[in-house]
Amino acid sequence: MDNSIKEQNIADETNEKSELENGGSRIIEYYDDNITSDSDLSSVLRLLYELKKIDKELAEIEEEKGDLPERIEELDEKIEELEERISEDKSNLDIMRAEEKKIIKDNKTIEDKANKLDEQKYNVRNNREYDEISKMIDECFEILDRNESRLKEIETLTDDLENDIETNEDKLNEYEEKRDESQEQLDELNEQFKEEESGLNSERKKLISKLDYETKTLYERINSSYKGEALGIVRKGNCSGCYNSVPPQRAIEIRMSQKMYTCQSCGRILIDESLIKDL
Numbered sequence: 001m002d003n004s005i006k007e008q009n010i011a012d013e014t015n016e017k018s019e020l021e022n023g024g025s026r027i028i029e030y031y032d033d034n035i036t037s038d039s040d041l042s043s044v045l046r047l048l049y050e051l052k053k054i055d056k057e058l059a060e061i062e063e064e065k066g067d068l069p070e071r072i073e074e075l076d077e078k079i080e081e082l083e084e085r086i087s088e089d090k091s092n093l094d095i096m097r098a099e100e101k102k103i104i105k106d107n108k109t110i111e112d113k114a115n116k117l118d119e120q121k122y123n124v125r126n127n128r129e130y131d132e133i134s135k136m137i138d139e140c141f142e143i144l145d146r147n148e149s150r151l152k153e154i155e156t157l158t159d160d161l162e163n164d165i166e167t168n169e170d171k172l173n174e175y176e177e178k179r180d181e182s183q184e185q186l187d188e189l190n191e192q193f194k195e196e197e198s199g200l201n202s203e204r205k206k207l208i209s210k211l212d213y214e215t216k217t218l219y220e221r222i223n224s225s226y227k228g229e230a231l232g233i234v235r236k237g238n239c240s241g242c243y244n245s246v247p248p249q250r251a252i253e254i255r256m257s258q259k260m261y262t263c264q265s266c267g268r269i270l271i272d273e274s275l276i277k278d279l
């Protein structure tokens with residue numbers, strides 16, 4: 001870069017800065033009413049329309065990508081929740097099975113004891129001893145009865161837990177599959193859009209460089225709130241952005257590309273549909 005160009009660039013930058021600093025009032029003027037341009041307005045508008053189309057595509061890419069990470073996050077939350085429930089159910093199942101095992105072992109001991117007591121009944125020396133042993137045997141059978149009903153309860157509880165675990169594991173697999181699928185999609189989109197985005201951005205840069213500073217600033221400001229929708233097309237007297245009507249005299253001026261207007265309702269730059277028929 002030779003020095004004279006360098007100096008020119010520095011001068012341009014300085015201008016741009018001072019425009020930024022002092023330009024507040026000028027930009028607000030745009031919203032008041034109309035913007036006039038020295039260059040051929042219809043070609044500026046057509047260029048803005050081309051720019052809008054690129055920004056629309058960029059906005060769609062952004063939207064597409066924006067949705068997938070959210071879905072993945074949602075699925076991750078569901079997966080985590082299910083994993084917690086399954087692990088809780090499994091630890092309850094372990095507790096139930098340990099209790100079941102202990103009861104079965106206890107029952108064996110109690111049965112042995114009852115059998116021994118039953119044998120002792122034949123060796124008693126008096127009625128009192130006989131009654132005592134009979135009472136002890138009855139007590140054994142009472143414990144065995146209680147244990148049997150607890151075993152039945154445990155069986156029902158473990159059946160329920162096993163069913164829940166199975167259902168939740170199926171769900172978990174389903175969510176994990178969906179999550180992996182979405183992740184794969186996102187990876188693919190990222191890869192795919194990498195090229196597309198860089199193409200669109202370089203095209204965008206080319207178009208933007210053809211705009212004067214004021215038009216560029218206006219467009220970027222509107223585009224930052226209406227992503228890819230900074231232009232309203234005037235069709236049958238209405239703005240395509242907000243569907244409000246454009247005053248007839250103004251609509252004529254827009255059709256003739258005499259002045260650049262922003263929509264009084266939504267603030268979009270207005271362009272007549274006849275101007276973009278071939279685009």
Ligand SMILES: [Zn+2]
Nearest residue numbers: 239242263266
């Ligand atoms: Zn509008």
